[in-house]
Amino acid sequence: MADEPLVLGIETSCDETGVGVVRGTTLLADAIASSVDEHARFGGVVPEVASRAHLEAMVPTIERALKQAGVAASDLDGIAVTAGPGLAGALLVGVSAAKAYAYALGKPLYGVNHLASHICVDQLEHGPLPEPTMALLVSGGHSSLLLAPDITNDVRPMGATIDDAAGEAFDKIARVLDLGFPGGPVIDRLAREGDPKAIAFPRGLTGPRDAAYDFSFSGLKTSVARWIEAKRSAGEEVPVRDVAASFQEAVVDVLTRKAVRACKDEGVDHLMIGGGVAANSRLRALAQERCERAGIRLRVPRPGLCTDNGAMVAALGAEMVARGRAASDWDLSADSSLPVTEPHVPGTGHGHTHDHDHVHEMSKDNLYS
Amino acid sequence: MLLLAVDTATPAVTVALHDGDSVIAEAGQVDARRHGELLLPTVDRVLARAGLKLDAVTGVVVGVGPGPYTGLRVGLATAETFGLVLGVPVHGLCTLDGLAYAAGLTGPFAVATDARRKEVYWARYDDARTRVSEPAVDRPADIAEQLAGLPVVGSGALLYPEAFGDARGPEHQSAGALASLAAEKLAAGEPFLPPLPLYLRRPDAQVPKNYKVVTPQ
Ligand SMILES: [Zn+2]
Numbered sequence: 001m002a003d004e005p006l007v008l009g010i011e012t013s014c015d016e017t018g019v020g021v022v023r024g025t026t027l028l029a030d031a032i033a034s035s036v037d038e039h040a041r042f043g044g045v046v047p048e049v050a051s052r053a054h055l056e057a058m059v060p061t062i063e064r065a066l067k068q069a070g071v072a073a074s075d076l077d078g079i080a081v082t083a084g085p086g087l088a089g090a091l092l093v094g095v096s097a098a099k100a101y102a103y104a105l106g107k108p109l110y111g112v113n114h115l116a117s118h119i120c121v122d123q124l125e126h127g128p129l130p131e132p133t134m135a136l137l138v139s140g141g142h143s144s145l146l147l148a149p150d151i152t153n154d155v156r157p158m159g160a161t162i163d164d165a166a167g168e169a170f171d172k173i174a175r176v177l178d179l180g181f182p183g184g185p186v187i188d189r190l191a192r193e194g195d196p197k198a199i200a201f202p203r204g205l206t207g208p209r210d211a212a213y214d215f216s217f218s219g220l221k222t223s224v225a226r227w228i229e230a231k232r233s234a235g236e237e238v239p240v241r242d243v244a245a246s247f248q249e250a251v252v253d254v255l256t257r258k259a260v261r262a263c264k265d266e267g268v269d270h271l272m273i274g275g276g277v278a279a280n281s282r283l284r285a286l287a288q289e290r291c292e293r294a295g296i297r298l299r300v301p302r303p304g305l306c307t308d309n310g311a312m313v314a315a316l317g318a319e320m321v322a323r324g325r326a327a328s329d330w331d332l333s334a335d336s337s338l339p340v341t342e343p344h345v346p347g348t349g350h351g352h353t354h355d356h357d358h359v360h361e362m363s364k365d366n367l368y369s
Numbered sequence: 370m371l372l373l374a375v376d377t378a379t380p381a382v383t384v385a386l387h388d389g390d391s392v393i394a395e396a397g398q399v400d401a402r403r404h405g406e407l408l409l410p411t412v413d414r415v416l417a418r419a420g421l422k423l424d425a426v427t428g429v430v431v432g433v434g435p436g437p438y439t440g441l442r443v444g445l446a447t448a449e450t451f452g453l454v455l456g457v458p459v460h461g462l463c464t465l466d467g468l469a470y471a472a473g474l475t476g477p478f479a480v481a482t483d484a485r486r487k488e489v490y491w492a493r494y495d496d497a498r499t500r501v502s503e504p505a506v507d508r509p510a511d512i513a514e515q516l517a518g519l520p521v522v523g524s525g526a527l528l529y530p531e532a533f534g535d536a537r538g539p540e541h542q543s544a545g546a547l548a549s550l551a552a553e554k555l556a557a558g559e560p561f562l563p564p565l566p567l568y569l570r571r572p573d574a575q576v577p578k579n580y581k582v583v584t585p586q
Contacts, residue, residue, distance in 0.1 A: 048438060048572035055442050055566065059449050073454065089439045092405045096446035099409045104423055104454035330409040 005077040005321035008065065008101075009314025010058075012094030013086025013114045014141060015039060015050045017057040020311030021069035021076075022318050025123040029068035030304070030311040033057035040181045044171065045140075047087045054093040062101065065310065076107055078327070080317020083111030083345045084338030086141070091334035099330060108327035110317045111345035113155070113338055114308075115144060118274040120151045120319055121312030125301040130270040133299075134158075136259040138283070139275030139307070140167030140182065143255075145213045145262050146340060151316065152323050155343050158262050159213025162205070166251055167277050169217040173247050176225050177240055187244045188280050194245030196282075199227060201250040206257070213262050220250050252283040260290045272299040279303035320344055370555075373415075373426045373451070374548035375408065377444030378436025378464040379482050379524065381541040382407040384415045386426075387548035389556075394419040395545040404440035408447055428457050430551040432464035432542065434567035435490040435504050436482070441566050449564055460551055461562035464542060465504055465523075469494045471539045471546035472522040479516050481509075481525030481533065482542075489525035490569065491516075498550070506569045509533065 004024035011018035015036050021029040035053035039045045066073060081098030084091055095111065102109035119135040132149040143161035148154065164172070167184060174183025179190075202223050204216035224247050231238045263271050271291055277283060278300055291298040305311060329347035338345070370389035377383075382404050383397035394415045398407055416423060431448035434441045452459035465480040472478065474497055481491040484506050491512065493502040509525075509532035519535065526536035554561065 046572060051438065051442060052566075052568070052572065055446055058446055059453050062450075062453065089442070092439060093442050093446050096405055096408070096443045097450045100447040100450035101454060103409055103413070104451050330413055331406045333403070333406045 005318045006071060006075055007078045007080055007314045007317040007321060008062070008076050009080040009310045009312070009317050010062070010094045010098045011082045011114070011117070011308055011310045011313045012054045012058075012090050013082045013084070014090060014308055015045045015053070016308040017054050017061050018308060018310030018313070019061045019065035020309060020314040021065050021071060022124060022311060022314040024318055024322065025127060025315070027124040027311055028071065029065040030309055031061050031065035031068060032309055033061050036182065043175055043181050045087070047089055050087060051089040051093055054090055058093060058097045062097070073105055076105065078102075078108045078110055078317055078321045079105070080110040080112050080313045080320070082114045082117065082313050083328070083332060084114065084335035086114055086336060088334060088336040091336060095332060095334045099332060103330065108321075109330070109332065110320045110325070111328040111332045112313060112316045112320065113340060113343045115142060115146065115340045116148070116151055116155050116343040117312040117316045119146065119148055119155075119272060120316040121274065121305045121309070122272045122299050122301050123319070124311060124315050125305060126299045129272070132266075132268055134259065134263045134266065134268045134271045136255060136271065136273045137275040138166040138255060138273070138277035140171060141165055142275060143215045143217070144340065145259060147262070147266060147268065152319050152325050152343055155340055157340050159211060159215065159258065161215040161217060163216050163218035164221060166215070166217060166255065167275070169221050169251060170277070172221050173224050176228055177238070177243065184277060184280060187248055188282065190241050191245035191248045191282060194239070194241030194243070196245040196249035198239065198242035199246040201227075201246055203250055203254050206254060212265075213258050215254060215258065217251065220247070248280070248282050252280065252286050255283065256287045256290050259287070260294050260296060263296050264294060269295065270297050270299060274301060274306050276307045278306040316343070370428070370552070371421070371426050372428050372430050372548050372551055373412070373423075374430035374544040374551060375412065375444045375448055376432030376464055376467060376542050376544050376547055377404045377408060378432045378434040378441045379542045382411055383542055383544035384408070384411045385544035385548045386415055386419050386421065387545070387552050389552055392545040392548055395543065397544065399541055401440065404443040408443055412447075423451070424455065426451070426455055426457060428555070429455075429459045430548055431459060431461055431564050432467060432547055433461040433562055433565060434464050435484070435506065435569045436464060437485055438566070438568060445564055445566055452564070459564040461564040462547055462551060463492070463500065463504055463562065463567065465490065465492045466500055466550060467542050467544070467547035468523045468539060469500065470497050470550040471543050472537070473497050474520060474522070478520040478522060480522045482523050483525045483528055489529070491525060498553070504567060504569065
């Protein structure tokens with residue numbers, strides 16, 4: 001059992017209610033309920049709308065995942081849940097449900113880091129992670145370059161965006177082009193028919209004195225928006241496909257260039273790319289090209305595992321069990337800004353507190369005396 | 370029969386066990402910011418003090434609000450998940466009904482809890498067990514006239530004495546009262562609410578500027 005733990009993982013950090021089941025590094029179930037359609041008209045994720053949807057979807061999604069996996073809840077070795085980072089109210093629904101689930105089943109609970117989960121999910125696709133692994137995480141919420149010598153207890157930030165996340169830039173440009181939300185898939189599609197060299201958009205933070213591994217997409221976003229507005233005010237038609245291709249090229253050029261450079265600098269011969277933007281076809285192609293040239297092995301999970309899901313949480317939870325990491329306490333809290341340097345939230349063993357109860361009944365086998 | 374009652378719709382995190390005759394253990398804490406952290410340890414403590422395990426529970430009772438959203442969902446997510454694992458029914462009760470029951474008044478009165486944003490969640494009662502209006506959310510000044518002369522129970526009343534002349538305790542929700550009310554309703558074969566949140570407000574449809582701050586520092 002110890003080397004192949006059966007773990008259920010719950011993810012509610014943003015707008016996807018995800019419940020996954022894995023055995024070791026084998027994916028058994030990946031059930032998702034998304035509230036993305038409810039956010040579309042707002043052009044971004046509305047936290048309260050997401051939280052309400054999580055509560056509605058939580059129990060049915062757990063049931064669906066168990067059914068898909070064909071396992072009984074009583075056979076689970078542990079329950080993992082995203083403790084952060086993410087939207088506070090959204091995280092809290094998953095954490096509350098996971099605690100109740102683990103407690104009722106009498107199983108250990110593992111509060112894990114969302115970003116570390118995005119990296120660990122690749123174990124389900126390509127087997128155990130090489131140690132160390134360099135990881136580029138890109139989505140609507142994050143753009144990070146992380147070095148992971150041990151995904152369960154040693155994840156080091158190399159760089160991150162100093163303004164917008166990469167996925168946010170896609171959403172914003174899609175909005176300027178009236179392409180709807182989310183922007184990633186539609187820009188990817190249109191860009192395939194456009195010329196990536198048509199317009200020379202700026203590459204943020206790529207000067208010799210800029211931070212080597214940090215990203216900036218705000219200037220690019222403004223530049224693209226200005227270019228489009230100039231065309232419009234001149235009464236010219238906006239070449240949407242060329243704009244999409246040139247914008248996308250600017251984003252993925254910087255992402256892949258910096259990721260490959262980090263690998264070389266650190267002497268790491270593996271790069272994994274995760275997060276929703278990892279579904280972008282041009283990012284995958286350019287990363288493949290540059291990794292091959294640099295002698296780096298690229299690992300990118302299938303698109304369904306790159307976006308937020310419960311399987312990635314289960315994957316990291318299974319690794320926590322396999323490596324004997326400490327479980328979390330029952331007072332585990334949702335931490336919207338959980339640092340990436342904390343892959344999980346181990347308990348102190350002092351989760352119970354003596355506080356101002358109005359309890360009068362004391363049983364003989366009181367555990368807290 | 371063993372009922373586990375939880376309510377996180379108000380600043381109180383409150384848990385009780387009821388054996389069909391009486392409340393056998395109850396614990397709670399008033400801390401509006403830590404519902405998520407406090408609820409499970411409180412459940413654990415209540416069970417330990419009764420010398421029982423969760424699998425002895427035959428029904429879960431949950432306060433469905435109205436209440437400020439984030440805390441409210443902690444109780445509901447917990448209750449529903451317990452129901453799923455234990456295979457027992459989850460009975461929803463209006464949170465205000467618990468306060469009304471605890472007040473024990475025999476004539477007409479109202480219950481008001483703090484809805485924040487200078488508003489209260491409230492409802493009218495003919496007596497401690499009989500609610501005669503749907504729960505609503507309003508500014509105290511806007512309902513002061515129609516509740517004039519009536520006792521008004523709960524923290525929402527005590528917060529606004531200028532609007533509610535006869536503001537009274539109990540100030541905070543008690544899962545023990547909720548459990549007792551549920552036990553009476555079960556014995557009488559009366560219906561419960563589904564375990565779904567009473568928000569009473571539409572979500573603020575605003576996308577925050579950086580809607581997911583997850584960049585490591
Ligand atoms: Zn993510």
